[in-house]
Amino acid sequence: MCNQTRRIGPKATTPAQGQTTGTHGNMSFATPPSSSPASVGAAPGNATQPAPSTASLAAVLIWLWGSAALVFAMALIGAITRLTESGLSIMEWNLLAGTFPPLSEAEWLRVFDEYKLTGEYQKQHLGALSMEGFKQIFWWEYIHRLWGRLIGMAFLAGLAVFAVARFRGRWPQLAWLMPHAVFGFVLICFQGFLGWYMVSSGFDTDLIDVSAYRLAAHLSLAVIILLYFVGLGVRAQSGTLPFSAGHWLNLPTALLVLVLATLVSGAFVAGLNAGLVYNEFPTMGEGLVPPDYRSSLSLLRNPFENPVAAQFHHRIFASVTVLLVAIFAVIVARRAGPGPVRFWALAALLAVVGQYLLGVVTLLYAVPIPLGAAHQGGALILLMSITLWRAHNNG
Numbered sequence: 001m002c003n004q005t006r007r008i009g010p011k012a013t014t015p016a017q018g019q020t021t022g023t024h025g026n027m028s029f030a031t032p033p034s035s036s037p038a039s040v041g042a043a044p045g046n047a048t049q050p051a052p053s054t055a056s057l058a059a060v061l062i063w064l065w066g067s068a069a070l071v072f073a074m075a076l077i078g079a080i081t082r083l084t085e086s087g088l089s090i091m092e093w094n095l096l097a098g099t100f101p102p103l104s105e106a107e108w109l110r111v112f113d114e115y116k117l118t119g120e121y122q123k124q125h126l127g128a129l130s131m132e133g134f135k136q137i138f139w140w141e142y143i144h145r146l147w148g149r150l151i152g153m154a155f156l157a158g159l160a161v162f163a164v165a166r167f168r169g170r171w172p173q174l175a176w177l178m179p180h181a182v183f184g185f186v187l188i189c190f191q192g193f194l195g196w197y198m199v200s201s202g203f204d205t206d207l208i209d210v211s212a213y214r215l216a217a218h219l220s221l222a223v224i225i226l227l228y229f230v231g232l233g234v235r236a237q238s239g240t241l242p243f244s245a246g247h248w249l250n251l252p253t254a255l256l257v258l259v260l261a262t263l264v265s266g267a268f269v270a271g272l273n274a275g276l277v278y279n280e281f282p283t284m285g286e287g288l289v290p291p292d293y294r295s296s297l298s299l300l301r302n303p304f305e306n307p308v309a310a311q312f313h314h315r316i317f318a319s320v321t322v323l324l325v326a327i328f329a330v331i332v333a334r335r336a337g338p339g340p341v342r343f344w345a346l347a348a349l350l351a352v353v354g355q356y357l358l359g360v361v362t363l364l365y366a367v368p369i370p371l372g373a374a375h376q377g378g379a380l381i382l383l384m385s386i387t388l389w390r391a392h393n394n395g
Contacts, residue, residue, distance in 0.1 A: 068230050078218075082270060083373060089115055090145070099149060119202075187224065209271065212310075263379050278308065329348050344386075
C-alpha cells in the first residue's frame with residue numbers, strides 16, 4: 001500500500017469552532033471555514049480555498065466506495081471460480097477480444113479442445129466432461145474476467161472525471177487524491193496480469209491446479225486493493241488517513257497484520273485443496289497435530305506445499321486470531337466511549353467470531369461452494385472492520 005508519513009488535514013472529530021458540518025445520506029464530513037489553515041490536502045498558500053461541495057464530495061465517495069464494493073464482489077466471484085475448478089477453462093488472454101464469449105458452436109468446440117490439453121482435464125475429467133459441463137465452468141471464469149474489466153473501466157472512468165475536474169482547478173482540497181488514485185489504477189492493472197500469471201501456471205500437463213503460491217499472491221493483492229480503496233474513502237470522507245505513520249504502531253495494526261497472515265495461510269489451504277483432508281475438528285486424526293504433518297518436502301517447502309501442514313497452520317493462525325481479536329475488541333469496546341472506535345471494535349468482534357465458526361462448519365462439510373465462498377467473504381469483512389477501527393483509533 002502507499003503509505004503517507006504525515007497526517008494531512010483535520011482529524012475526523014468534533015468540528016472546531018467556526019466549522020460547519022454537512023451530510024449526504026449516511027456520509028458525514030466536516031467543512032472547514034475559509035480561514036482554516038489546515039484544510040484536508042491543501043497545499044501551503046491555498047488555505048483559503050473552499051472545500052468541495054456536498055454533491056462533489058458525494059460523487060468522489062461513490063466512486064471510491066463503489067470501487068471497493070466491486071472489488072469485494074470480485075473476491076466472491078473469484079472464490080466461486082476456484083471452488084468450481086473453473087479457472088483453467090479459458091486458455092487465452094485477450095484484453096479486447098476476450099470480452100466476448102464464444103458465439104458459435106465451432107468457437108465452443110475450439111475453446112473446449114484447448115481445455116482438453118490441460119492436466120486438469122486429462123487427469124480429472126478425461127471422457128467424463130460434456131460440452132454442457134464445460135460451459136458451466138467456462139461461464140464462471142468468463143464472469144470473473146469480465147468483472148475484472150468492469151472494475152478497471154469503472155475506476156478509470158472515475159479517475160478521468162476527477163482528473164478533468166482537477167485540471168480545471170476544481171476540488172483543490174482533494175488534490176492529494178490524484179496520485180493515490182493513479183496508484184490504485186496501477187494496482188488494478190497489475191492484478192489483471194497477476195491473475196493471468198496464476199492461471200498460466202495450471203497449463204502444465206503435469207499439474208491439475210494452479211500454483212498455490214501464485215494464488216496466494218493473487219488473493220493478497222486483491223485484499224490490498226480493497227483495503228486501499230477503503231482507506232481512500234475514509235480519508236476523503238472524514239480527513240482521517242488510515243495509512244499514516246501515526247496509525248502504524250498501535251493495537252489495530254497488530255491485529256490487522258495477524259488477520260492478513262491468517263488469510264494468506266488460508267490461501268494456501270485453498271490452493272492445495274487442503275480443506276478436503278481431515279474434515280474434523282478440533283482433532284486431526286488421533287490428536288491435535290496430524291501424524292502426517294511432516295512429509296518428504298524440505299522444512300521450508302512443507303508448510304506451503306503439504307496440504308496437511310497447510311491446514312494445520314491455518315487452524316493455528318485462526319485460533320490465535322479469534323482469541324486475540326476477541327479479547328482486545330472487548331477491552332477497547334469497554335474502555336472507549338460511544339463512537340466509531342467502539343462500533344468498529346465490536347464489529348471486528350462479531351466478524352472474527354462468525355468467521356471462525358464459519359470456517360469450522362466449512363471444514364466439517366468438506367468445503368461446499370456456498371460455505372467456501374462465504375468464508376472468503378467473511379475474511380474480507382473482518383479485515384475491513386479492523387481497517388475502519390484503525391482509521392478512527394487515536395493510539
